[in-house]
Every structure is written in structure tokens, then in C-alpha cells.
Amino acid sequence: MEKIVSLCKRRGFIFQSSEIYGGINGFWDYGPLGAELKRNLKDIWWRSMTQEREDMAGIDATIIMHPKIWDASGHTTTFADPMVDCLLSKKRFRADQVTPLTGTAWFWTGAVDKESGKACNDPFSMFQLPGKDANAVRKGALLFYKERGLEEPELQGETTKEVTESTQYNEENGSLLTEPRAFNLMLKTHVGPVESADNVAYLRPETAQAIFAQFKIVHEVSRKSVPFGICQIGKAFRNEINPRNFTFRSREFEQMEIEYFIRPDEVAATFGPLPEEDPGGEPQPNWGWKAWHAYWLRKRLEWYETIGLERDSLELYWQTPEELAHYAKATVDILYKFPFGTQELEGIAARGNFDLSQHQKFSGKSMEYYDEAAKTKYIPHVVEPSAGVDRMVLAVICHAYHEEIVTDEKGKSETRIVMKFHPRVAPIKVGIFPLLKNKPELVAKAREVQALLRPHMNVFYDDAGAIGRRYRRQDEAGTPFGVTIDFDTLGEDPILKDTVTLRDRDTMKQSRVHINDLLPTLLSKLQGPK
Ligand code: GAP
Numbered sequence: 288m289e290k291i292v293s294l295c296k297r298r299g300f301i302f303q304s305s306e307i308y309g310g311i312n313g314f315w316d317y318g319p320l321g322a323e324l325k326r327n328l329k330d331i332w333w334r335s336m337t338q339e340r341e342d343m344a345g346i347d348a349t350i351i352m353h354p355k356i357w358d359a360s361g362h363t364t365t366f367a368d369p370m371v372d373c374l375l376s377k378k379r380f381r382a383d384q385v386t387p388l389t390g391t392a393w394f395w396t397g398a399v400d401k402e403s404g405k406a407c408n409d410p411f412s413m414f415q416l417p418g419k420d421a422n423a424v425r426k427g428a429l430l431f432y433k434e435r436g437l438e439e440p441e442l443q444g445e446t447t448k449e450v451t452e453s454t455q456y457n458e459e460n461g462s463l464l465t466e467p468r469a470f471n472l473m474l475k476t477h478v479g480p481v482e483s484a485d486n487v488a489y490l491r492p493e494t495a496q497a498i499f500a501q502f503k504i505v506h507e508v509s510r511k512s513v514p515f516g517i518c519q520i521g522k523a524f525r526n527e528i529n530p531r532n533f534t535f536r537s538r539e540f541e542q543m544e545i546e547y548f549i550r551p552d553e554v555a556a557t558f559g560p561l562p563e564e565d566p567g568g569e570p571q572p573n574w575g576w577k578a579w580h581a582y583w584l585r586k587r588l589e590w591y592e593t594i595g596l597e598r599d600s601l602e603l604y605w606q607t608p609e610e611l612a613h614y615a616k617a618t619v620d621i622l623y624k625f626p627f628g629t630q631e632l633e634g635i636a637a638r639g640n641f642d643l644s645q646h647q648k649f650s651g652k653s654m655e656y657y658d659e660a661a662k663t664k665y666i667p668h669v670v671e672p673s674a675g676v677d678r679m680v681l682a683v684i685c686h687a688y689h690e691e692i693v694t695d696e697k698g699k700s701e702t703r704i705v706m707k708f709h710p711r712v713a714p715i716k717v718g719i720f721p722l723l724k725n726k727p728e729l730v731a732k733a734r735e736v737q738a739l740l741r742p743h744m745n746v747f748y749d750d751a752g753a754i755g756r757r758y759r760r761q762d763e764a765g766t767p768f769g770v771t772i773d774f775d776t777l778g779e780d781p782i783l784k785d786t787v788t789l790r791d792r793d794t795m796k797q798s799r800v801h802i803n804d805l806l807p808t809l810l811s812k813l814q815g816p817k
Contacts, residue, residue: 288532288533288625288626288629288685290688290690291533291626291684291685291688292533293539294688294704294706294763295321295533295684298318298320298763298764299318299319299320299321300317300318300320300321300324301315301316301318301321301533301534301680301684302315302316302318303315303316304316304576305563306684312528312530312537313530313535313536313537313539314537314538314539315533315537315677317680319714320364320714320715320764320765321680321714322714323714323715323745324680324683324684324708324712324713324714324765325541325676325680326439327711327712327713327714328594328676328679328680328712329520329541329543329676330685330771331593331594331711331712331781332520332590332674333345333518333543333592335593336516336518336543336545337518338640339534340476340516342511342514342515342516342518343511343517343518343545344505344511344515344516344517344518345510345517345518345519346497346501346517346518347519347520347521347743348494348497348498348501348506348519349497350476350488350489350490350491350521350522350524351476351488351490352488352489352491352496352497352500353500354487355649355650356488356496356497356500356646357473357489357492357496358649359496359642359645359648359649359650360496360499360642360645361494361645362471362473362489363426363471363473363489366471366472366473366492366737367412367469367470367471367472368381368382368383368469368470368472368528369381369382369383369467369468369469369470370382370467370468370469370470370528371385371464371465371466371467371468372464372465373457373459373460373462373464374411374431374463374464374465375427375431375457375460375462376457376459376460376462377422377432377774378457378458378459379470379528380464380528380529381529382454382722383465383608384529385454385456385457385464386454386458387452387453387454388414388450388452388453388454388456389450389451389453389460390414390415390416390417390449390450390636391414391415391447391448391449391450391563392412392413392414392415392447392448392449392450392453392456393412393413393414393415393421393424393425393428393445393446393447394410394411394412394444394445394446395411395412395428395442395443395444395445395448396408396410396443396444397409397410397432397443397444398428398429398432398435398437398440398441398442398443399437399440399441399443400437400438400439400440400441400458400775401439401440401441402438402439403438404436405436405437406443407432407435407436407437407440409432411428411431411432411434411463412455412463413425413427413428413456413461413462414450414453414455414456414461414462414463414465415461416458416460416461419461420463425442427460427461427462428442429442431462432757433647437786442603451691470526470528471526472492472525472527472528472655473489473492473524473525473528474489474490474492474524474525474526474538475487475488475489475490476489476490476712482599490523490524491521491522491523491524492523492524492525493542493544493673494519494520494521494522494523494542494544495519495542495544495546495642495671495673496642497519498517498518498519498544498546499546499642499643499669500646500647500650501517502517502548502643502646502654502667503545503652503653503654505517506548506656507770512658512659512660513548513549513550513620513656513658513667514547514548514549514550514570514574515547515548516545516546516547516548517545517546517548518543518544518545518546519542519543519544519630520541520542520543520676521541521542522539522540522541523539523540523541523542524538524539524540526538526729532625532627532630533681534558534677534678534680534681535625535627535630535677535678535681537677540675540676540677540678541675541676541677541808542673542674542675542676543584543673543674543675543676543679544624544671544672544673544674545672545673546642546666546669546671547579547583547669547670547671547672548656548667548669549574549575549576549579549668549669549670550572550574550575550658550661550665550667550668551640551665551666551667551668552575552576552668553765554658554661554663554665555572555573555574555575556573556575557661557663558571558572558573558661559571559572560573561573561574561575561577561578562574562575562577562578563577564577564581564583565581565582565584566578566581569584570582572660576616576617576637576639576668576670577617577792579637579670580616580617580619580635580637580670581671583635583672584603584619584621584635586672587621587633587635587672587674587751588601588621591621593709593711594679594683594709594712595683595684595687595708595711596623596682596686597688600623600624600686601621601622601623601632602621602622602623602624602629603619603620603621603622603633604619604620605617605618605619606618606619606620606623612636612638614638614639614641615636615637615638615639615641616637616638617636617637618634618635618636618637619634619635620632620633620634620635620636621633621634621674623678623682623685623686625682625685625807626685627680629756630678631678632674632678632679632682633672633673633674633675633679634671634672634673635670635671635672635673636671636673637668637669637670637671638668638669638670638671639668639669640665640667640668640669642669643666643667643669644666647666655668665689683709683712684706685707686704686707687707687708687765687766688704688706689704689705689706689707690702690703690704690705691703691705691814693795695755703759703762703764704763705762705763705765705792705793706762706763706764706765707765707792707793708765708767710767710768710812710813711813711814713765713766713767714745714764714765714766715745715746715747715761715764715765715766716744716745716746716767716768716809716813717740717744717746717747717767717768717769717770717809718741718747718748718749718757718758718761718766718768718769718770719733719736719737719746719747719748719749719767719769719772720733720749720750720754720757720758720770720771720772721733721750721771721772722754722771722772722773722774724751724803725814728777729772729773729774729776729777730750732749732772732776732777733748733750733772735802736772736787736802736805737768738771739806740804740805740806740809741804743806743809743810744809744810744813747761747764748764749761749802754771757769758790758795761792762792765792766792767791767792767793767812768789768790768791768792768812769789769790769792769811770787770788770789770790770805771787771790773787773788773795774789775799777801783799785801785802785803786799786800786801786802786806787799787800788800789800789805789808789809
């Protein structure tokens with residue numbers, strides 16, 4: 288992972304936000320290569336999930352919405368992690384991530400100030416960390432009482448006890464932690480010039496709620512009938528307690544979400560018996576939530592193949608009944624095998640009609656839909672494939688990273704770092720290299736080739752340094768093809784006039800292609816094997 292993070296910074300894929308000020312935890316910027324990669328992934332998702340389907344409509348909603356949306360969705364009350372604070376260092380941890388400790392715990396009932404006789408009756412406790420003696424433990428306790436206003440505290444009522452697997456202490460300093468408290472993950476702001484409780488607003492923690500809240504209007508204007516989906520790509524914000532694993536858990540990130548509205552099972556059943564398992568094939572009117580859930584899992588796994596994440600690089604995790612949100616009927620997570628562990632890229636949840644019902648209740652506006660074919664009214668149910676853009680970028684980067692030992696004609700070996708992106712997602716599609724930069728005819732021809740290709744794909748012109756070094760730079764950027772304009776292009780060998788060499792990043796093989804054939808050849812190669 289360290290190598291990947293370092294390459295990302297060195298080559299301008301991803302680096303810390305506000306780098307010159309030391310960065311800001313949980314926020315990341317995408318550099319020139321990263322921005323292209325991210326845009327390609329979003330474009331491919333949007334094109335295949337929206338434009339290439341007749342049953343999907345896209346929206347682009349605001350990040351700040353009416354705060355009641357978050358009351359209806361349950362985020363203001365339940366979107367929280369239980370947190371504990373260290374009583375000495377004031378560091379905050381997620382309660383479920385505290386390391387259990389076994390050993391001796393020390394307790395005090397309070398302390399009295401030697402000079403003034405002032406007492407503090409707050410009990411305190413320290414865990415005796417390995418290698419620490421009684422003095423070190425007492426030092427922690429004295430600090431605790433000093434912070435409570437005693438200048439020279441004398442510890443009172445000291446006892447010790449053996450504890451097993453205790454999660455009440457900070458493993459970094461042994462200090463007692465507070466009881467867990469719910470910490471809401473939504474980032475707050477105020478709308479308008481006055482900062483008061485009346486104008487609190489939230490930066491959306493998911494893009495989904497805008498889709499639910501605007502369901503009625505999008506359904507009307509798009510003239511789609513159930514089953515159909517609404518999708519959106521956009522920023523989401525969560526005040527994550529422990530942002531970590533590079534961009535994997537960030538505080539600002541992007542989501543690509545689909546809310547796919549389906550008939551309730553009892554309505555679908557009027558068209559025929561409901562399939563219990565994945566029925567395969569194209570959607571049918573008698574599909575209930577199980578068939579739709581299986582269908583979306585199948586579609587999303589197929590989609591990952593199109594961006595180069597093959598099936599065997601992914602795993603599935605079916606949430607257990609205890610893990611499911613109370614309204615969810617099933618949730619399956621699509622996981623990628625990151626270097627730091629196998630972790631979630633996307634969740635596909637069958638959410639019943641919870642969200643639309645809640646918005647109907649909180650807004651007082653009907654979310655009912657009249658189904659012409661079934662001749663009945665209902666609140667549609669929903670299947671939600673919800674993916675994170677930043678995690679997908681990270682997965683694609685991790686998947687592409689390769690180190691290879693290559694040996695040149697002189698027998699010299701070196702390590703080649705090559706990003707084997709699927710050509711469809713690669714930030715730059717073609718590098719264009721005049722063999723020498725001080726030969727005007729070569730440069731003119733190379734510029735001609737650049738002008739030919741540029742309207743169709745992202746090209747990069749590079750005339751600096753030896754050709755081998757230029758290839759290596761593009762290997763690190765993950766550019767799948769390189770076009771070199773040499774003396775044969777100019778007609779040194781008349782048979783080869785107006786041909787260029789086309790280098791394949793992965794095999795490093797070169798072939799000669801006529802300039803007239805270059806664009807169609809590249810366009811077909813860019814689609815890749817899938
Ligand atoms: N509307 C459902 C929803 O938001 P989620 O599982 O909380 O579900 C969906 O989020 C996806 O958003 C995740 O699978 C992940 O890819 C991405 N995501 C969530 N929190 C994230 C974070 N802190 N940083 C980066 N991506 C995140």
C-alpha cells in the first residue's frame with residue numbers, strides 16, 4: 288500500500304488536500320491523472336447505468352437539502368457511531384475499535400490538594416500497561432486530578448483489580464475512557480447569515496435521499512413506469528471518526544447510487560408466481576424483490592468486469608439478519624481485495640418501501656404510484672445499488688499496480704512499474720513520441736498525429752528524454768498505447784513511409800501501423816477485450 292500511495296503522489300493521481308498546510312485528515316485531492324481516471328469511471332457508470340437503459344433516469348441534486356429530509360431518513364437520530372474519549376489525551380475512538388486489555392487496573396476514589404485541602408471526588412482508573420510501574424500509573428492519575436483544578440493532588444482510596452479483555456482503557460496511555468456516546472456523522476452548517484438552531488442544515492451523508500424526496504417529480508417528468516430507476520453521482524460527506532486506508536474511508540467522497548423502484552411482492556404476484564431464486568435473463572413483470580435484488584447483483588458484477596475488476600478480484604458479503612438495517616430485507620456487499628484487507632466497494636440493499644413511506648409521513652405529500660398494468664396503487668419498493676467512486680478509483684489503482692523486472696538488449700535489468708489499467712478507464716489513452724525533438728520533420732509529423740487523435744481520446748505528447756524513459760513514464764501513468772514517429776515514418780525506408788510504431792504497454796511489443804489506420808485501430812483497442 289505504501290508503494291501505491293507513494294506512486295499516487297509522485298505521479299499525480301491522488302494526494303492530500305491542502306498539502307502545503309500539512310493536509311487535512313480524511314480529505315484527498317485528485318491530480319491530473321487521478322481526475323481523468325475518476326471521470327472515466329463515472330462516465331462509464333453513467334453511460335451504462337443511465338443512457339444505455341430505457342428504465343433509468345438521472346438527476347443531479349443539491350448537497351444541502353431541507354433538514355427534514357434527514358429526520359425522515361432517520362439520519363439525525365440514528366446515523367451515529369458510539370464513541371469513547373480518552374480522559375487524559377482527549378483522543379476520540381470508535382467504541383467498537385478499542386483494543387481489549389487484560390492485566391492490572393488501578394482505581395482511585397478521588398484526590399485532595401496538599402496545599403489548599405480542596406477535594407475532587409471524581410473516581411478515576413488507569414490500566415497498567417506492559418513495562419510500566421506503579422509510579423507511571425500514578426503519574427497518569429495525578430495528571431487527571433491536576434486537570435480538575437488540584438495543584439498538588441494526593442491520591443485517595445487506591446485499589447487494584449485484575450481485568451480481562453477490558454475495553455475501558457486507552458491502549459496508548461492506559462487512561463480510562465468515557466462511556467460510549469453516540470456521535471452523529473453528519474457534517475453541519477448554517478444556511479443564511481444567522482447561526483441559530485433554526486437554520487441548521489447538513490451536508491448530505493448519501494446521495495440517495497434526494498432521489499427518494501424527488502421521486503414523484505422525476506417519475507412524472509421522465510414518464511417512466513415502475514419498475515424503473517433513478518440514479519445520481521455526487522459528493523457525500525461523513526464526519527468519519529477514523530478516516531484511514533488512504534482514500535478508502537474519507538470525510539468527503541463521491542457516491543454513484545441507483546434507487547430502483549419495483550412493485551411490492553403482492554402486486555408482482557398478480558402477474559405470476561414470484562421467482563424465489565435468481566431467475567436469470569431479462570426482467571419480468573412477476574419479479575418480486577428477491578429476483579430484482581439478484582438481478583442487480585448480477586448486473587453490477589458484470590459492470591465491474593468492464594472496468595477491469597474481474598469476478599475473482601471481488602468477493603460478496605451477505606449481511607446477517609442482525610447486521611441488516613431494520614427496514615432492509617437483504618444487503619449484499621461487493622468487496623475488493625485491497626492490500627489492507629478485503630473491503631466494501633458497493634452495497635446492494637433491498638430497502639422495502641421504508642424511504643418513500645417516511646418521506647410521505649414527514650412531508651405530508653403522497654408517494655403513492657398508480658400502476659396502470661396492475662390497476663392498483665402502492666408505494667413502490669426499492670433495490671439500491673450504492674457504490675463509492677473513491678473506493679472504486681482506489682480499487683482500480685491497486686489492481687493496476689504491477690512491478691516487473693525487465694532486461695534490455697544489453698542485459699541490464701531494472702524494475703518496471705506499470706499501471707495495467709483497462710484501456711477504457713486509463714487516464715491517458717496514447718502517448719505520442721517524436722523520436723528526436725530537434726528534428727523539425729519528426730516533430731511536425733508527431734504534432735499531426737496528435738491533432739488526428741486528440742478529438743477522439745486523451746493523448747499525451749512527450750518529446751523529453753530518451754525514448755525508453757518516455758515509455759517508462761507512460762507505463763507508470765498506465766497509458767495503454769504509445770505511438771512513436773521515427774525516420775521510417777518520414778520515408779527513410781520508402782515502404783514504411785507514413786507508418787508509426789504502436790507500442791502495447793502490457794506486452795511492450797511494437798507493431799507498425801499506417802497513420803491512416805491508426806485511429807480505427809486505437810478506437811477498437813480502447814474498448815478492450817470486453
Ligand atoms: N445510500 C446507501 C449508502 O450510503 P453506504 O454503504 O453507507 O450506503 C455506500 O455507502 C458506498 O459509499 C459504500 O459502499 C462506499 O463505497 C461509499 N462510502 C461510504 N462511506 C465512505 C467513506 N467514508 N469514504 C469513502 N467511501 C465511502
